[in-house]
Structure formats: structure tokens, C-alpha cells
Amino acid sequence: MHKPVLPAVLLAALSFTGAAEAGLFARPGGLVYDSDQNLTWLADANYAATQYSAGGGSAGADGGLFDWADAKAWAEALIFAGAEGWRLPTADPTCAGDACPTAELGSLFYTGLGGTYGTPITASHNASFDLFLNLGDVLYWTATPDDANPGYAWSFDFYDGSQLAYQDDSLFVAWAVHHGDVPVPATLALLAAGLLGLRRQRVGGSA
Template identity: 45%
Template sequence: MTKLLRILLCSSVFSVGLLATANASLVAHPDGMVYDTDLNITWLSDANFAETSGSAYGYGRDHRMDWNEAMAWAASLNVGGVSGWRLPTTDAFCENYNCTTSELGHLFYKELGGRAGHFIFDSSDPDLALFTNIEPVPYWSSTEFASDPSRAWIFAFSDGSQGGLMKNTPGWCCNLSAWAVHDGDVGAALVPEPETYAMMSIGLLMLFGFRRLKQC
């Protein structure tokens, strides 16, 4: 009987751990995806996929793009059989620091523990390990300036700032990085939900326990 109680206790602890993972703000999936449960969006875990993906989706000029190129690049992606990627959106009513209502700003400040005026790698948040190749060069958003459609909003992980830039000015000054995001939890179909693992473990361990009882 003592062994059965021990088994059930271990099962409960294991299941609670899995369910806690399921409730986390950032959830890692296979095929290089990270799901943000707060905003219900999925990030590519590689923040420099435009360069590291090679010939399939790699981009020239050291992966730097103007706004039109970045928009087209994100829309062209098919990662793990999933298409429909886009550039992040921005809160067009917030400028400079602490723009947490933008998708990139939410990731920087709320999820990864970034601080205004500091590079993201100054943060000690363990969720940083979910991402690779975060760039010091600002990232394009898909949001244009309402008052000036020739400009688009950008966000810098080098200091947590948000501002605007001309979308298509020739030259190196306006060729920035691009980070793709997708609406919803698109990586969920690739693996069983943590709740499923938890229920399976409980069922198997309870079945084992009942068999042990019959032998007593």
C-alpha cells in the first residue's frame, strides 16, 4: 500500500509539472517555434532566420532588408509545413521606451525581462534560452505610420526602443532585420499537448497501482 501511495504521489508531482509548463507564457515547440500564450502568437525561435535558413529562405546583403522586402520575406515562409507568417504589429501610439503593447515590445519587456536602455542580453530571464540569434539591428514591424505611409515602425532589442524609419530609402541605413511571427499556436499540432502527457501518465500509473493492489 505504501508503494502505491508513493507511485500516486510521484504521478501527481509529475503531472503538476507538466500542467505548469502548459500554463507558461512562452512555450517551446519543435521546428523552431515559440508560442506566446499571452498574445496567442507564435514566434520563430531563430530571430535571424533570414540568414541562418540558408538558400531556402536566406536573404542577401547580410540578411538586411528594406520594409517591402521584409514583408515579402515573412509572407513567403513555410516552416514545419506552416505558412501564413508575417512581421510583428506595433502599437502606433507608443514611441521610444516601454512600448509593451507592441508584439516585439511585449516580448522584450514582458516575456524576456528587458529594460529600457539596455540590450536584451543584459536580462537574466531564463526564457532567453528559447531564442537564438537576436539581432542588435532594429526589427521591422508590419505597421505603417498613419500620418506618413512612407515610414514604418521599428523596434530595437539593443535598447528596447520603438520608433519609425523610411521604408524604402536606398542604402544601408534602412536595411534592417526581420523576425517572423504567426497568429495562434501553430506549433501545437506538431506535438501532443502537455495536458495529454499528464493524463496519460496518470492513467498508466493508476493502472499499474491497481494491478499491484490485486496482487496484495
């Protein structure tokens, strides 16, 4: 009578891990998984501004705006959804000005969100745009310095889909990203615990 239970739970676990094959997927706790790049984005694209408002200025930044060094420091110190290891997205320093889909923010803009070069993301996007909060037509810092020009760092502009280097004391938005699918290990651990509990129930019931 109870034999189908374990396979059903296993199927649920496999469905959770196998569903993310392509595109952007909402995850619990304010996260979005990007399966094209195997990255997890904060669903709040200007979380530093949200922090600042919620904490009365004790965290984050006014308007979410940082210079490059502070943007990196904020992202790397962030603990979100129980996870450390957040960072700024990386740029592709071989691409400048025009559409740069090989950069992490560029891939999100063009592939994940369906953006169009020369058009603000708020005006041209696909349905995945609605997975995010506070996603604006603004410049986002990347973690990549412009080695050819000391004192400059790469940014990505969601106003027109371009990637450019700016002086690192400029004030832009920071958007934290994390490698991999952040919630999966914790979720699988809970599923494993559930499977173990069910197995023990079966063993106890058959005694």
C-alpha cells in the same frame, strides 16, 4: 490490465496543451510559443540570415537585412514547420520612443524576455533568452506602417527597448511570427490517431 493506457495518453495530451499558461515555451522544429500573446515565434531571430548562409544566397537576405516591403514579403511567403501564414509582428502606433510593452515585439522584449528600457537585450534578460538563436541588439521591422508619415514604418529596437518609425527603405532584420501555437494541431492529430489505434487494439483484444 490495459485499461489505464487510454487515460494515460489522454493525460499526456492534456498536459501538452495545458502547460502553456504563461511565458515562453520551446516547441519542436525551431519554434517558441508565447502564451502571453498566443503567438509562435521563430526560435531563430534572424532566420533570413541563416537561410542566406545555408543556401548560398538563394533565399533570405545577407545579414538578414531587408527594407520594409521586402521584409513583409519574406515573412508572408515563409513556410516553416509545415505552416503558412507567417507575418511580421505588429506595432502599437500610439506608442513611440519609450517602452512600448503593448506592441508584439515590445511584449516579447519586456514581458517574455525580461528586458529593461535603455539596456540592450543581450545585457539584461531572463532565462527565456536562451530559447532563441541569433537574438541581437538590433532593429526589427514590424508590419505596421506609420500612417501619419507616408514612407515610414514602425520598428522595435532590441538595443534599448524603444519603438520608432523609420523610412521604409531602411535595412533592418525581419523576424517572422505566427498566430497561435503552431505545432499543437499536428501534435493533437497524432495523439488522436494514437488513441484510435489503442481503442481498436482494445476492441480487437476483447473479441
